Amino acid sequence: MTVIRDGVVLASAERGGRPSTPAHREQLADIDAAEDFLRAYHDAHPASGSLADRLAEVRAEIAGSGTYRHTAAELAYGARVALRDSGWCTSGVPWRRLKVRDLRGIRNAPAVAEECFEHLRSATHGGKIQPLVTVFAPDAPYRPGPRIWNEQVVRYAGYESADGTVLGDARYTGFTAAAQRLGWKPPTQRSKFDHLPLVVETASEGPQVFTLPRDVVHEVPLEHPELPWFVELGLRWHTVPLISNMRLLIGGISYPAAPFNTWFVGTEIGTRGLADENAYGVTRTVAARLGLDTRSERSLWRDRAIVEINRAVLFSFDSARVTVTDHHTEALHRLAWLRAGPRNGAHRPAFTLAKQAAHRARHGSPPCFEERAGRS
Structure with missing residues (x-):
């Protein structure tokens, strides 16, 4: 019998139902992947x-335990390469010098939550966003x-009436x-x-909820460089995409x-967060304030409104001296990365x-830890 949780083999038992000896365990660590990485x-x-x-x-x-432990240097190198190749590595991130917080000794939910909050404090860095990776205990x-x-780690609630x-x-x-069913109480x-x-789940504790301390979330109120009424919309966004x-x-x-962070691309906030009808959906409101004809899509009112929303995001973050990048810069960065050549290896x-x-x-x-049993 093999027990699988969240897509991971956790234990293998012989026909009598007892765990097998170490030499016959399901090996969580792929030895081929280990050797490729070490080379x-x-x-x-x-x-x-x-x-x-x-x-x-x-x-x-x-052979003895079914797994192995990375050295601190191996862990840092692996995390840096993974972030570089993830698609979230924005231009300007010094991936070779990326700080990796080695917290592999932490398994319990309260400690995981507290270290996520500490990650946010460190990454915010007075607005000069510091890319970080925090690594907790492995499977x-x-x-x-x-x-x-x-x-x-920072996301906004959505209350459906x-x-x-x-x-x-x-979206949420x-x-x-x-989260409310788990015991979270929204503000009055x-x-x-x-x-x-933050919801953290472990096999022994189940899912637990942790309220974000106010001091760990830095937010930027949004205003527009040319439209004084934009600030009246009351929009804002957090500064660290963790x-x-x-x-x-x-x-x-x-x-x-x-968990890992770099910094925001402006459109991640303006287009995907604020403009998208499946998120905040403020495009039509902005279009109306701009006096655009919203009766036909052929007037491209959505495009024009979204441009102004994204301009407000970049202007506000720049005014607050918070690190942010734009999607055109990121497109050029991604093209240069792709032209640098393929990243070969199935075990990267x-x-x-x-x-x-x-x-x-x-x-x-x-x-996460719903048991699913199947015959080995």
Whole structure:
């Protein structure tokens, strides 16, 4: 019998139902991936010692326990490469010097939440956003690591009323309702920009909710360089995109909680967050204030309104001296990255997003540690 949770094999049992001996366990660590990664690491760090000795050491660890432990230097290198290749590595990020917070000893939910908040404090850096990666305990045979439900540590609640209207971010109505079922209490006076709680789940504790301390969230009120009425819309956005539900894979080891941040691309806020009808949907309101003809799509009123929303985002972040980049700069950066040549290797370090994790971040389900048994 094999027990699988959240797509990860956690234990294997023989026909009698008892765990098998270490030599016959399901190996969580892929030895081929481990060896490929270690060769790549030693190629990049030729002064790091004997590759042959390290390979022998790792093979012995996997044979005995089903997994192995990265050195601090290996972990940092793997996380940096994964972020560089993730699609979230914005231009200007010094990935080779990226700070990696090694917190692999942390497994319990309250400590994970507190360190996520500390990550936010450090990353905010007075508006000069500091890219960081925090790595919590990995999955290991019979001992899964913690999971974070939220798509980003800072996200805004969406409250759906009986008539279908939404106050706040419509993308997160399901997550908001799920957080309330878990015990989260929204502010008495609800607003369009209430911070969702952080939800951390472990196999032993289940899902727990943690309210974000006010001091960890830095926000920028939005205004427009030429339209005085724009500030009357009461729009704002948080400054650090701390991605929290992606799994970090390095050399056959899976780190299910490894939150990371760079800085925002303006359109991630203006187009995807504020303008999108499935999020805040302010495009029509802005178009009306601009006096645009919204009766026909051929007038391109949406495009014109979205441009002004994005101008407001960039202007406001620049005025607040908060790091942000624009989508044209990022497009050129991405093209240059692609032209630099293919990144070969099936076992390269990577941040990945499982379908269930993506669903959980929007709808608050399914739980991470729901057992599914199947015959081995």
